[in-house]
Amino acid sequence: MIPSLPRPRWLRTVTAAYLAAFLAFLFLPLIVVAVFAFNDAPYPAPPWRGFTWDWFLGNAGSGRVGLFKDADLLGSIWTSLVVAAWVTVLSVLIGICNAFLIERKNFAGKQMLSLLMLAPLVIPGVILGISILAFASRVAEFVDDTFGWDWEYLRPGLPLVVLGQFSYIATLSTLTISARLRRFDRTLEEAALNLGAGKPAVLRTIVLPYLRPALIGSAAISFLMSFADFNTTLMLVGAQAPLTVEMYGRMREGATPVLNAVSLFLMLASAVLALGLMRGGSRNKGTSAG
Amino acid sequence: MSSAAVGSAGVESKWHGRLGLALLLAPAILWLGALIVLPHADLAVLSLRERIGPRHYVPSVAQYRTFFTEPLYWHVFVRTAVMSVIATLLTLILAFPIAWIIAKLARGRASSLLFIVCLIPFWVSETVRTLGWMILLRESGVLPTLLVKLGITSVPIELLYHDATILVGLVYTSLLFMLIPLVSSLESLDNSLIEAAYDLGAGGFTTLRTIVIPHAAPGITAGCIVVFMLTLGNYLTPTLLGGKSSQWFTEQIYNQFITRFNWEQGAALGFLLLGLSTSLVIIGLRLAGQRFGDVMRRT
Numbered sequence: 001m002i003p004s005l006p007r008p009r010w011l012r013t014v015t016a017a018y019l020a021a022f023l024a025f026l027f028l029p030l031i032v033v034a035v036f037a038f039n040d041a042p043y044p045a046p047p048w049r050g051f052t053w054d055w056f057l058g059n060a061g062s063g064r065v066g067l068f069k070d071a072d073l074l075g076s077i078w079t080s081l082v083v084a085a086w087v088t089v090l091s092v093l094i095g096i097c098n099a100f101l102i103e104r105k106n107f108a109g110k111q112m113l114s115l116l117m118l119a120p121l122v123i124p125g126v127i128l129g130i131s132i133l134a135f136a137s138r139v140a141e142f143v144d145d146t147f148g149w150d151w152e153y154l155r156p157g158l159p160l161v162v163l164g165q166f167s168y169i170a171t172l173s174t175l176t177i178s179a180r181l182r183r184f185d186r187t188l189e190e191a192a193l194n195l196g197a198g199k200p201a202v203l204r205t206i207v208l209p210y211l212r213p214a215l216i217g218s219a220a221i222s223f224l225m226s227f228a229d230f231n232t233t234l235m236l237v238g239a240q241a242p243l244t245v246e247m248y249g250r251m252r253e254g255a256t257p258v259l260n261a262v263s264l265f266l267m268l269a270s271a272v273l274a275l276g277l278m279r280g281g282s283r284n285k286g287t288s289a290g
Numbered sequence: 291m292s293s294a295a296v297g298s299a300g301v302e303s304k305w306h307g308r309l310g311l312a313l314l315l316a317p318a319i320l321w322l323g324a325l326i327v328l329p330h331a332d333l334a335v336l337s338l339r340e341r342i343g344p345r346h347y348v349p350s351v352a353q354y355r356t357f358f359t360e361p362l363y364w365h366v367f368v369r370t371a372v373m374s375v376i377a378t379l380l381t382l383i384l385a386f387p388i389a390w391i392i393a394k395l396a397r398g399r400a401s402s403l404l405f406i407v408c409l410i411p412f413w414v415s416e417t418v419r420t421l422g423w424m425i426l427l428r429e430s431g432v433l434p435t436l437l438v439k440l441g442i443t444s445v446p447i448e449l450l451y452h453d454a455t456i457l458v459g460l461v462y463t464s465l466l467f468m469l470i471p472l473v474s475s476l477e478s479l480d481n482s483l484i485e486a487a488y489d490l491g492a493g494g495f496t497t498l499r500t501i502v503i504p505h506a507a508p509g510i511t512a513g514c515i516v517v518f519m520l521t522l523g524n525y526l527t528p529t530l531l532g533g534k535s536s537q538w539f540t541e542q543i544y545n546q547f548i549t550r551f552n553w554e555q556g557a558a559l560g561f562l563l564l565g566l567s568t569s570l571v572i573i574g575l576r577l578a579g580q581r582f583g584d585v586m587r588r589t
Contacts, residue, residue, distance in 0.1 A: 029422025124523025228415035
């Protein structure tokens with residue numbers, strides 16, 4: 001049970017074995033993906049035929065198109081980055097507004113509104129996608145019929161993908177930022193106001209710096225969630241596919257190890273992001289304690 | 291004179307307050323109105339009409355009638371729900387001992403390190419993790435080859451495209467959402483309660499049933515609800531690991547909407563999925579006697 005109580009020997013052994021098996025289960029798929037990015041074979045499958053960089057560097061002419069020469073794949077990474085940047089900016093901005101709205105203002109229907117803000121998390125992503133698709137197309141039809149305007153960006157494409165992802169990622173940033181604002185010591189703000197600072201100055205010099213860890217955290221979560229989103233994106237995507245959709249299409253057809261190469265690249269990128277966040281987090285803890 | 295000045299300042303700051311409130315309310319209302327409420331209202335209207343000619347529609351419940359009369363839809367709907375329940379329970383059973391190790395057995399740095407290690411795979415997108423499972427399980431993949439080498443099977447067997455494969459993928463992808471609420475609810479359990487139960491002669495199972503599970507109930511509920519919802523709405527894992535035989539309900543919605551362009555039918559199926567998901571969330575909360583807002587705030 002717990003360390004302060006006697007635990008029989010067999011229970012310790014079983015616990016350790018279970019933990020080892022669990023970790024193997026967790027990491028096996030990732031290790032396999034990474035290893036086969038370097039296998040000298042046209043398909044990501046055993047046996048091991050020696051080490052190669054082909055799936056990163058291979059030229060289009062050699063029959064093995066590597067990641068850095070695969071224009072479609074690189075283009076889809078760029079598309080994902082652009083979408084994720086938009087979603088991140090929008091989500092953090094609305095997260096700040098909502099945090100102040102919920103923590104600082106009182107108005108009729110506030111309870112309902114804050115409950116409604118949680119709703120996007122319980123709606124399956126596929127349904128968020130189709131509902132936005134259908135609504136956008138109805139609006140497009142309406143402005144076309146009444147005004148004769150052709151609002152191209154309401155057709156499936158990147159603007160709709162951004163809106164679709166934003167519709168539920170905004171909830172996450174709202175939750176993160178308002179949780180931090182709730183713990184803010186308001187006497188600090190009053191002190192600054194008493195000392196003659198104006199409201200904008202207080203916001204800029206006291207409140208926003210205090211919110212910084214939550215802003216960085218919610219930006220990272222938004223970026224990551226947007227980059228990894230599949231369900232909502234699939235319903236709203238147009239001609240330009242983000243990385244997850246591009247990879248999905250290729251995985252259905254049985255792709256070359258270039259997908260392993262791009263996956264390894266993603267793993268390294270998210271590892272760097274995670275380490276950066278952790279370091280930033282511990283530094284912030286240090287400064288606020290000091 | 292002075293009271294009039296105070297009065298006008300009061301009016302002005304009240305007006306300022308109103309303006310501030312309006313400015314803060316606008317983004318939230320725009321977001322929830324234009325991206326959540328109106329699209330779903332539109333989807334509801336869409337699902338309740340029938341096309342009787344080019345650009346000519348009449349209100350009807352034909353789409354829902356089709357769902358009940360067409361056995362395929364029914365079958366897939368029930369199958370998706372049952373598989374999701376199984377996946378949720380498996381995830382809970384698999385994650386609970388790990389959450390216990392993290393929250394109770396490991397101490398200090400070891401505990402937080404282990405927690406971080408368990409979360410690492412989920413920094414990578416579901417697509418990448420599914421690719422890993424495909425390489426491991428497909429007929430020419432790592433595990434079938436290994437089974438032949440070990441002499442367990444004589445020829446490589448196809449491990450993809452089974453229901454069990456879909457379950458493995460779904461459980462794998464859901465673990466994170468179970469681990470986090472479980473660990474946080476177990477961490478808040480006072481060890482002295484467990485010691486007291488032990489001193490009073492309770493065995494491991496009794497302690498688990500009468501002390502640990504009641505205390506961890508909010509975490510268990512939160513984890514199960516999130517996992518169930520995500521599993522039900524998953525598209526990537528069932529279609530890739532289950533192939534043609536996946537028969538997942540989200541796939542039906544996609545087919546109606548994108549492949550067949552039958553938006554009315556797709557909208558109706560979408561609403562049925564939403565109804566199933568929402569009602570199971572509500573039942574789950576009722577069973578645990580909790581409010582939705584509290585649970586979401588915990589996670």
